[in-house]
Amino acid sequence: MRNSPTTTGGTPVIVIAHLSDTHIDSGPRSVERTQAVMRYLEDLPYDLDAVLVTGDITDHGLPSEYERARRLFSSRHPVLLCPGNHDSRDAFRTHLLAQEGATTPVNQVLRSADVVIAVCDSSVPGKDEGFLSDETLAWLEDVLDRTSDRTPVLIGFHHPPAQLHVPFVDGIRQFGAERLAALADRHRNIAAFLCGHAHTAAATVFAGRPLLVAPGVVSTIRLPWEHGAHPQDHVHLDHAPALAFHILDDAGRLTTHFRQVRV
Numbered sequence: 001m002r003n004s005p006t007t008t009g010g011t012p013v014i015v016i017a018h019l020s021d022t023h024i025d026s027g028p029r030s031v032e033r034t035q036a037v038m039r040y041l042e043d044l045p046y047d048l049d050a051v052l053v054t055g056d057i058t059d060h061g062l063p064s065e066y067e068r069a070r071r072l073f074s075s076r077h078p079v080l081l082c083p084g085n086h087d088s089r090d091a092f093r094t095h096l097l098a099q100e101g102a103t104t105p106v107n108q109v110l111r112s113a114d115v116v117i118a119v120c121d122s123s124v125p126g127k128d129e130g131f132l133s134d135e136t137l138a139w140l141e142d143v144l145d146r147t148s149d150r151t152p153v154l155i156g157f158h159h160p161p162a163q164l165h166v167p168f169v170d171g172i173r174q175f176g177a178e179r180l181a182a183l184a185d186r187h188r189n190i191a192a193f194l195c196g197h198a199h200t201a202a203a204t205v206f207a208g209r210p211l212l213v214a215p216g217v218v219s220t221i222r223l224p225w226e227h228g229a230h231p232q233d234h235v236h237l238d239h240a241p242a243l244a245f246h247i248l249d250d251a252g253r254l255t256t257h258f259r260q261v262r263v
Contacts, residue, residue, distance in 0.1 A: 014248040017051045020196025020214035024069045025059040033241040036263045048077040054196035055084025055158030066095035082119040084158035085128045105136045118143045122157040130159025130174035144187045152191040160195045162206045169198045181207040201258045215242035
């Protein structure tokens with residue numbers, strides 16, 4: 001039996017750690033920041049239902065970067081990862097997931113008695129913007145059709161399907177999102193959409209559900225109204241790595257907390 005956190009009434013709650021944009025490369029900085037986050041999660045007094053990592057696992061999609069990432073994401077908690085625009089599907093499969101290589105979308109699902117987490121590949125090879133292919137949407141519809149209406153479903157991907165009012169990010173967001181919204185209209189048990197890509201903790205609404213954006217591990221986006229040294233100064237490198245915790249209680253209510261982690 002899982003060592004689970006509970007509500008005030010003693011009922012176990014679903015707790016999911018959500019991180020994104022680790023951008024593992026050949027240098028020490030990205031590794032040290034990811035190690036700090038994973039060490040924090042490993043030291044928690046309770047078991048998590050999942051650790052979700054929503055893309056840009058590596059910086060260049062190289063086999064050596066995925067080998068480093070595979071070691072970093074070894075955990076006592078179930079870990080679910082999806083690609084981002086900096087990732088390579090073939091190397092992601094081969095060197096991170098230990099699967100046979102292929103360039104088709106990397107879509108995965110984690111099922112338990114209390115929640116289903118479906119992660120969709122929103123990456124478009126060779127491009128920075130995102131799009132869910134017809135193949136991915138058909139896969140997601142099948143996952144939802146096979147899930148009880150009483151079971152909450154969390155849907156993850158890399159690119160946010162809505163504007164966040166950060167021009168640098170909005171220009172490379174997930175396009176064609178009206179197709180995903182139409183699918184959501186057919187499945188009322190979708191509890192939330194979870195993504196990364198923006199390197200900032202953010203919360204908005206998409207298709208009538210929460211759209212929750214994990215902060216970046218490797219860096220934090222500089223918002224348009226914040227000071228920058230020059231117009232291309234897009235990120236803070238001195239902010240601490242951070243993550244989100246998503247909690248689903250027995251009433252189906254979703255609560256999100258954000259945490260910074262000391263390196």
